[in-house]
Amino acid sequence: MLPIAVDAMGGDNAPAAIVAGARLAVEELGVPVVLVGRSAELGDTGGLDVIEASEVIAMDADAGSSVRRMKDSSLVRAAEAVRDGVASAMVSAGNTGATMASALLRMGRIRGVSRPAIATPIPVPGSTPTVLLDAGANAECSAEWLVQFAQMGVVFASDRFGIARPRVGLLSIGEEPTKGNPLVKETHELLAEGAWIGSTGAEFVGNVEGRDIMTTEVDVVVTDGFTGNVALKTLEGSLKTLIAALLAAFDSSDEARTAAGALWPSLLPLYASMDPENTGGAMLLGVDGVCIISHGSSSARAMVNAIGVAADMVRGGVVGHLATAVAPAD
């Protein structure tokens, strides 16, 4: 396969953690990688190829203007490598908005897709993750876009997690079809009507609530990018707060430290399953190529996982499956 283009300059720990992760991905997974960035700043790349890019889009830069202006940035060059058939996918832990804009402007959309959406896997203890989309690409959406998000989310749940018959829920504030805002009510009608399902094997389970996201009740949760991003950040924040408070309690006395040490082997699998390092990143669905968006705080290990997911998605042919799912019925 063609190499995965890895944005070496993007992320809180770039370039060191990114380069280290890329090298590990090659060693451990046998996945070919090409780094994109300022070669002089990358340190020992272990002989990996580098696509030279002189500019870096900052983590907090305005996405649209940066991508238009910084044509020699690592993000834009990574997206071009996919467009030009030099790389099979792109992976970045950098500015999320700029990653989306680069992928959209350089790769373009899959034919028939109105708007790409970010699909984020949410861990569910003891089960496959729930796919939440749109997790932030489109602050305003139409009902028709949300129906496409459902189609694309089903393909992702199937290709990424092997879920044969994904159950799709529409995020709302009550189970009844009459609950929610006008966008949700209109989308509910379209999803319930069922023509969108095609040959995807999906099942629409109706409205779901925020409390259902981290459960086994649903596989794909569809929402607009504003609500989805609020839900994602709220979920991450509440878990982070609780885990920090737990760790403080574990460290609050000698007795607690001893007991926590004895408990740790039992907690480790849970801790690992909840760690964003292990989810392999989110995917921008609907652009004409594989684009994996890794957490800004990604470590080398998180990059290995993200690169592995990118390779899986390329080999599995997810872009072709997405194109089939959104194609209008004859």
Add this chain to the structure above:
Amino acid sequence: MLPIAVDAMGGDNAPAAIVAGARLAVEELGVPVVLVGRSAELGDTGGLDVIEASEVIAMDADAGSSVRRMKDSSLVRAAEAVRDGVASAMVSAGNTGATMASALLRMGRIRGVSRPAIATPIPVPGSTPTVLLDAGANAECSAEWLVQFAQMGVVFASDRFGIARPRVGLLSIGEEPTKGNPLVKETHELLAEGAWIGSTGAEFVGNVEGRDIMTTEVDVVVTDGFTGNVALKTLEGSLKTLIAALLAAFDSSDEARTAAGALWPSLLPLYASMDPENTGGAMLLGVDGVCIISHGSSSARAMVNAIGVAADMVRGGVVGHLATAVAPAD
């Protein structure tokens, strides 16, 4: 003070847990209580007065039509008791929508209030809770309503938690004023302009994200009722999932059970601070009277706390403070 009208028929554990909580509130807090419901079904009320109401609005009934149709329901009669000067406040663990509708239709709005909003305290370990509003009363909102929610949320944070200078954040998907949907951008301008603050002593800290809700960064988080309800349910659901997984890990082996037992004294304060039983319920702000909405699963202990909060709010004069905060400047 006038008694607190407690809907004896509302909640998953009604009437037994409600009556038990009401009796405990009288004994422990010295707060006068009047029960509202079917006296024949209440068991031993310990001599508490009862306002007779023959109908019960089911937990899953349609709110609007139920309240219009069931004029002799416990919820409608409780709201009437406040309107008629027979009770000083109402408390219910029943159907949330019907509680709102009863309070709105019978008590009416505070002069100048466009729409009442549900203010829900979100626990923050080691600190005062964050007040989230609107947590679900209004699925669609205007920017002007959100500004009033800010004014009312500040009064609640001050009266309920003694926060002298509440920091108000607007829930969005990025800190920059340009991030979010049109409603958020318009509201941001109005909040930043500052005329709404009046003499409340509040401070607008700009946009906040979902991850900030359970932190000490902000005291009042303002949002529309759709987004607020999704955030609230997502937060509750993720904590519930994590806590269930932790308890399963604690019980996964003899070693784990022993260690967890030794750790429990250190975890108890955290567990207590996160327990919805202890938050005292949400408050419907903007109706012309005190209306406390308790969790549907409320136990007797949760009812004691909710009745205590109702009494505090009455004694503190929160309705008068709300009226002052929303009154147009001269």
